[in-house]
Amino acid sequence: MLAVATLSKSFRGLRAVHAASFSVPEGSIVALIGPNGAGKTTIFNMIAGVHTPDSGEITLLDKRIDGLRPDQVCAAGIGRTFQLVKPFAGLSALDNVIVGALHKERSVAAARIHALSILKKLNLDSKAHLNASSLTLPDRKRLEVARALATRPRLLLLDEVMAGLRPTECDQIVAVFRELNRAEGLTILLIEHVMRAVMALAGQVVVLHHGEVIARGAPQEVVRDPAVLECYLGEETEV
Amino acid sequence: MKLLEGVPRRGAILLAALLALLIVFPMFASGYLLAVGFLILYYAYVGQAWNIMMGFAGQLSLGHSLYVGLGAYAAAALYVHFGLSPWIGLGASIALCALAGAVIGFLAFRFGVGGVYFAILTIAFAEFARIGFDHFAWVRGSSGLFLPVANYTENDLWNLRGSPRMFYYLMLALTVGAFVLCHALLRSRMGYYWLAIRESPEAAQALGVNLFRYKMVAVVLSAAMTSLAGVVFAFYYNNLFPEQIFHISRSIELILGPIIGGIGTLVGPLVGALLITGLAEGMRELMLQLGIDVPGVKQVFYGVCLLLVVMFLPEGVWPPLAKKLRLDR
Numbered sequence: 001m002l003a004v005a006t007l008s009k010s011f012r013g014l015r016a017v018h019a020a021s022f023s024v025p026e027g028s029i030v031a032l033i034g035p036n037g038a039g040k041t042t043i044f045n046m047i048a049g050v051h052t053p054d055s056g057e058i059t060l061l062d063k064r065i066d067g068l069r070p071d072q073v074c075a076a077g078i079g080r081t082f083q084l085v086k087p088f089a090g091l092s093a094l095d096n097v098i099v100g101a102l103h104k105e106r107s108v109a110a111a112r113i114h115a116l117s118i119l120k121k122l123n124l125d126s127k128a129h130l131n132a133s134s135l136t137l138p139d140r141k142r143l144e145v146a147r148a149l150a151t152r153p154r155l156l157l158l159d160e161v162m163a164g165l166r167p168t169e170c171d172q173i174v175a176v177f178r179e180l181n182r183a184e185g186l187t188i189l190l191i192e193h194v195m196r197a198v199m200a201l202a203g204q205v206v207v208l209h210h211g212e213v214i215a216r217g218a219p220q221e222v223v224r225d226p227a228v229l230e231c232y233l234g235e236e237t238e239v
Numbered sequence: 240m241k242l243l244e245g246v247p248r249r250g251a252i253l254l255a256a257l258l259a260l261l262i263v264f265p266m267f268a269s270g271y272l273l274a275v276g277f278l279i280l281y282y283a284y285v286g287q288a289w290n291i292m293m294g295f296a297g298q299l300s301l302g303h304s305l306y307v308g309l310g311a312y313a314a315a316a317l318y319v320h321f322g323l324s325p326w327i328g329l330g331a332s333i334a335l336c337a338l339a340g341a342v343i344g345f346l347a348f349r350f351g352v353g354g355v356y357f358a359i360l361t362i363a364f365a366e367f368a369r370i371g372f373d374h375f376a377w378v379r380g381s382s383g384l385f386l387p388v389a390n391y392t393e394n395d396l397w398n399l400r401g402s403p404r405m406f407y408y409l410m411l412a413l414t415v416g417a418f419v420l421c422h423a424l425l426r427s428r429m430g431y432y433w434l435a436i437r438e439s440p441e442a443a444q445a446l447g448v449n450l451f452r453y454k455m456v457a458v459v460l461s462a463a464m465t466s467l468a469g470v471v472f473a474f475y476y477n478n479l480f481p482e483q484i485f486h487i488s489r490s491i492e493l494i495l496g497p498i499i500g501g502i503g504t505l506v507g508p509l510v511g512a513l514l515i516t517g518l519a520e521g522m523r524e525l526m527l528q529l530g531i532d533v534p535g536v537k538q539v540f541y542g543v544c545l546l547l548v549v550m551f552l553p554e555g556v557w558p559p560l561a562k563k564l565r566l567d568r
Contacts, residue, residue, distance in 0.1 A: 048445065050441075069444070069449075070441075070444040070445050071444050071445075071446075071447045071448055071449050071450070074444075074445060074446060074447035075447055079445075079446075080445050082441070082442065082445070086439040086441055086442040087438075087439070087442070088434065088435050088438035088439055088442065088443075089438055089439075090434070090437075090438055090503075091434055091435075091438060095431065095434070098431055099431050099432065099434075099435040099443065099446055099448070100446045100447075102428050102431055102432070103446060103447040108426060108427065108428060108431065111428075111431075147442070147446060148445070148446070150446075151446055151447055
């Protein structure tokens with residue numbers, strides 16, 4: 001579904017991503033992991049249209065999407081969340097999701113119905129009329145997801161939605177994504193530090209280090225890969 | 240009633256009562272009170288128009304006097320030079336102001352000028368117009384453009400020549416129209432997108448909102464609506480001076496209403512205009528009665544009002560008032 005080919009990006013000479021390639025097959029859940037500063041969010045932002053790549057290609061369903069604006073990327077079928085949540089603070093949770101739902105729905109009334117069903121899916125329906133600013137952090141993270149889902153994306157980009165959640169909250173939201181993936185065939189690409197979520201969710205893991213892909217494969221294999229262990233824990237030395 | 244969709248029952252009753260009061264007001268008001276009433280409606284209307292840009296779409300304009308002035312000058316000049324009815328002239332006013340808004344919006348939004356810098360850009364255009372019109376001979380430059388005045392026995396609505404009462408009702412119609420329009424807009428896709436842009440442009444864009452398009456619509460619509468107030472202003476006062484109408488103090492005056500009433504609310508511009516104009520005129524009258532003559536007292540009064548609101552009611556007067564009246568749903 002999504003293919004990233006030899007993608008590179010530098011910021012004022014600082015090489016953030018270098019010749020990164022990976023793909024996300026339709027219906028799969030792929031996790032992008034790596035230490036801080038590995039370039040995960042930069043790749044995300046290039047896919048989402050926030051940054052334009054210096055070189056390389058991004059294709060969604062065989063159409064080039066690199067260089068498009070974020071709203072055009074959304075129209076192409078990609079929904080995203082932000083690592084630092086960006087709720088429409090002055091609006092109710094429901095209105096937040098309606099904004100997303102209006103992307104595909106013709107009328108506000110239809111968007112409201114769709115938004116309510118999404119809120120229910122994420123167990124936010126009891127808080128639909130609360131101001132987004134009064135929600136707790138876990139709820140705000142779920143609201144991010146609800147808004148993105150409301151645009152009816154083919155591919156969902158999740159930027160550290162589990163960070164800061166308690167293990168039980170994390171398990172709940174993992175269950176929601178599994179269900180969306182299983183029942184609706186939603187393809188998911190996630191950046192995640194919480195390995196508990198990665199192991200439970202991802203069918204495939206791509207490991208990034210210093211802007212380069214150093215490993216990819218099933219989660220159980222990747223965590224045993226010496227190169228991966230090295231980048232997280234440092235090189236093994238004889239004492 | 241589709242118009243009243245989403246308006247709580249008590250709110251609808253209060254609005255109807257307010258409207259009835261405003262309709263019968265001229266029958267009891269003296270000439271002076273009628274003039275104050277006109278000013279209140281005038282500020283309520285332009286406040287509402289400005290609120291579309293700032294309150295809904297989050298784009299701060301500090302140069303709305305540009306649209307008042309351009310609208311006023313366009314219709315007045317066409318009337319003075321060609322005897323064209325202001326109802327035809329307002330077409331030119333709307334077109335001119337929509338164009339001016341589009342140019343400012345294009346320059347700002349295409350090149351990523353936002354926040355404070357956008358506000359400065361709007362001031363720059365208003366100042367540019369003020370200085371330009373000072374030297375614009377066709378509209379008599381700095382010596383001012385005057386509309387022919389006579390004693391009218393009958394109201395000539397077609398040429399907007401007539402009694403203050405006629406202007407009062409005209410302004411009332413505009414204010415009601417703007418209120419209904421804004422109410423409908425807030426409940427539309429456009430309204431949702433504006434609020435989303437105001438709250439977080441990045442998040443809105445990620446949800447498929449074309450920022451440029453929706454911000455442009457807000458600026459152009461706000462400019463076009465403001466131009467109508469300019470037309471009425473010109474035919475009500477019958478004289479136009481660039482130094483006055485384009486002056487930055489005018490831009491500030493017309494945004495005080497919505498700021499004090501409550502930015503981004505529908506009722507805020509009305510409440511704010513009523514408070515600020517009502518109190519300012521009331522105080523002026525009081526000073527007159529007491530025989531105190533202090534120049535600039537109105538400006539000081541505005542300043543104090545603003546200070547009090549910022550300190551104690553940062554959301555404006557209306558939101559807490561609405562809560563008290565249980566109109567906030």
